Amino acid sequence: MTDVPPASRLWLLPIIGLLAITFTICTAELVIAGLLPTLAADLGVDIPTAGLLITGYAIGVAIAGPVLALATGRVPRKTLLLAILAVFILGNMLCALSGNYWMLLGARLLMSACHGLYFGVAVVLAGRLAPPGRQASAVSLVVAGVSIAIIIGVPLGTAIGNALGWRATFWVTAAAGALASLIVAWLIPGDDAAAHAPAADRRLEIRAALRPVVLLCYANFGVPLVAFFALLSYAVPFLTVESGIPLDFIPLILLALGLASFLGTIIGGRLADWSPAVTLIGIMAINTVLLLLLSQVAANPWVAVAIFCLIWFVGFMLPAPLQSRVLRETSDAPNLAATMMNTASQIGIAGGAAFGAFLIAAGFGYSQIPLLSAGFYALGLVGILVLVSLDRRRKPAIA
Incomplete structure (x- = not known):
């Protein structure tokens, strides 16, 4: 750095x-x-x-x-x-x-x-x-x-x-x-x-926003957010029902999650300045493992809370490396592409809540949500590996 x-x-x-x-x-x-x-x-x-x-x-x-x-x-x-x-x-x-x-x-x-x-x-x-x-x-x-x-x-x-x-x-x-x-x-x-x-010219803005690598960045942003918000949308019932945490403790836990998200955001930026590729691979891999672990230890309340905080910390590292990557890929016309990243995030947020609701409505219970989220993070890991592979052929900015 x-x-x-x-x-x-x-x-x-x-x-x-x-x-x-x-x-x-x-x-x-x-x-x-x-x-x-x-x-x-x-x-x-x-x-x-x-x-x-x-x-x-x-x-x-x-x-x-x-x-x-x-x-x-x-x-x-x-x-x-x-x-x-x-x-x-x-x-x-x-x-x-x-x-x-x-x-x-x-x-x-x-x-x-x-x-x-x-x-x-x-x-x-x-x-x-x-x-x-x-x-x-x-x-x-x-x-x-x-x-x-x-x-x-x-x-x-x-x-x-x-x-x-x-x-x-x-x-x-x-x-x-x-x-x-x-x-x-x-x-x-x-x-x-x-x-x-x-x-930039509007046509150049559109062309820049639709470049293949930029489209891959949108996908690599939206897919992990489906994973993250599937869990976030049902975090309170998960902790109270599956982990048995009293409702009175939830505000303190939410505060801890907020602090973890803040630290993750700042540290994610520093790590991305050092190595965006390593940072992105780490985010996807670590949260995949943490979510699989959460599905196995949900009945232990304090272990579950600790894993939740780690998931929040790691998950909030995601925006900086991908946003800065999009800026580098579209340096000649970045305005539309940067805004499209926000659109991708909104689609991911809505998709996460919808997938979580579908799982609950289908009768699987809150305990299965971490497995769903782990699957989407694993898919995100594949997307990042594809991005890194493309970069090695093109020799540019992420590796």
Whole structure:
């Protein structure tokens, strides 16, 4: 890994600014899960209907992100970030003012469009602002905002909603968006070549996003996320039913998982700067083994919790090496491809929840979910080995 002299570490300031924006946007995305019961009762809908606020958001991210990435390719990056945050603030205010379910759903869809576009912009900008040899670390810092949102933002937003009403949470996230706008204005360089790099032709963006190796990166991102979110979606019932852990301990366990995810994200970036190939092979192989082990020791509560933490730690290493790889493969036109990685993640998240639900509905029980997840991680390992094999023939960047 490359050592960066203290004088040159000013590149970290705008990256930390992007981390703060990620935290804000992801808190607004994820906090809805903790507000569903009170929100559903207030708007006169049942919990499954209210749950479509989560599903609709994911669909909006997956579809709107790539479309907007093409449409905004020639907008300066700092200007685009400020526009994204302006729409984000508006969306949160509309959530707080919503008098019915359909208005709230529309506001959430508006916010999801910002989310899908933001991650593509942030990842590309982080890669351009980072010094040589630190691209993956920069991307991991941006993505770490997701873990901080899980650890701090969601519990805090849920507590505010429970104490002051769910609308208060969205007023707070709107205010956080305004603060994030000030951070962009202050920290993101408006006159830097990295921030205002010329946009590529839309046809070149599409061709770059559809290059075979890039398509393989999408698959290698989405497939392990199916594995990860099949387990994550049913983590609480797995731990309470299969491992016999009292429900009162679950918040502490979720906090531990959040901390493990944060550490994994940061360390994954550092390891990817050292050797992306070794890092990716290790992620897939280690989590395959851990999941197989979990299926055998689920009845031991504390061993199960320790393995869960390790799975979270290793699983959250995944984004940085693959995102930075896509940036290298599409350096001539990275905007659409970076956004498509977010689309791949949303498909993986939705697929994981769906496969887990199918397994439970088929009568297999929570104990079988780790085996399902291990199978998808093993498939991801095959995909990474194919990628490495292609690289050895082409002699480029991952090995």
